[in-house]
Amino acid sequence: MNLLSEEIEAYAALFTEDESPVLAELNRETQAHIIQPRMLSGHLQGRLLSLFSKLVKPKLILEIGSFTGYSALCLAEGLQPDGLLHTIDIDEERETIITKYIKKAQAENKICLHIGDANSIIPKIKGTFDLVFIDADKVNYINYFNLVANRINAGGLIIADNVLWSGNVLKPINQQDEETQILTRYVRLVKNDKRFQSVLLPIRDGLMIAFKR
Numbered sequence: 001m002n003l004l005s006e007e008i009e010a011y012a013a014l015f016t017e018d019e020s021p022v023l024a025e026l027n028r029e030t031q032a033h034i035i036q037p038r039m040l041s042g043h044l045q046g047r048l049l050s051l052f053s054k055l056v057k058p059k060l061i062l063e064i065g066s067f068t069g070y071s072a073l074c075l076a077e078g079l080q081p082d083g084l085l086h087t088i089d090i091d092e093e094r095e096t097i098i099t100k101y102i103k104k105a106q107a108e109n110k111i112c113l114h115i116g117d118a119n120s121i122i123p124k125i126k127g128t129f130d131l132v133f134i135d136a137d138k139v140n141y142i143n144y145f146n147l148v149a150n151r152i153n154a155g156g157l158i159i160a161d162n163v164l165w166s167g168n169v170l171k172p173i174n175q176q177d178e179e180t181q182i183l184t185r186y187v188r189l190v191k192n193d194k195r196f197q198s199v200l201l202p203i204r205d206g207l208m209i210a211f212k213r
């Protein structure tokens, strides 16, 4: 999943702001006790998400795919004092660890967790977003983009994770491999959408940043 060499990633992390004690603890607990811990954004990407959020100063954030809550806590760092982050995960087993760390980070008033399928929950969340982080099931990336593209304020961002999909996007794509097919269609769709200015950042597994003009 990580396309940077371990040495480069370690060097970059060395000269990147440290994780807070709560984020470091959540990272460790996820690595030790949760299946597929590599899904967690991690130190470097987490600090980048925090920085994007601080630049945008969002009032409303939507995160699709909470996992253990690491990226939600990073993104929430940039919220305006009265801002709110909605995070959605389909897996109800995530609820205990997410709520534990929201509490440890004293972010109870900033983060609202929804358990269920993002496709049905997103239309029920009211308001327009300043930042959306798409990081759930890859086959729904285009659906998620279409659900939020008209609900992003000018100057806002849609950030999508894993768009390089371990480099599989460069290989011949198997007809059965719906995830890679959708991810390659996603980056074309976003790049060609004149409402957005896009950059594909080759950090970790690839982040597609779309800025709403």
Ligand SMILES: C[S@@+](CC[C@H](N)C(=O)[O-])C[C@H]1O[C@@H](n2cnc3c(N)ncnc32)[C@H](O)[C@@H]1O
Pocket: 039, 040, 041, 042, 064, 065, 066, 067, 068, 069, 070, 071, 072, 088, 089, 090, 091, 094, 116, 117, 118, 119, 135, 136, 137, 140
């Ligand atoms: C890559 S992980 C998210 C990682 C997290 N954003 C982070 O950076 O720490 C993807 C998550 O999406 C969730 N997910 C998959 N399909 C979903 C769906 N249809 N609706 C909501 N969540 C979904 C999975 O349960 C999983 O926890």
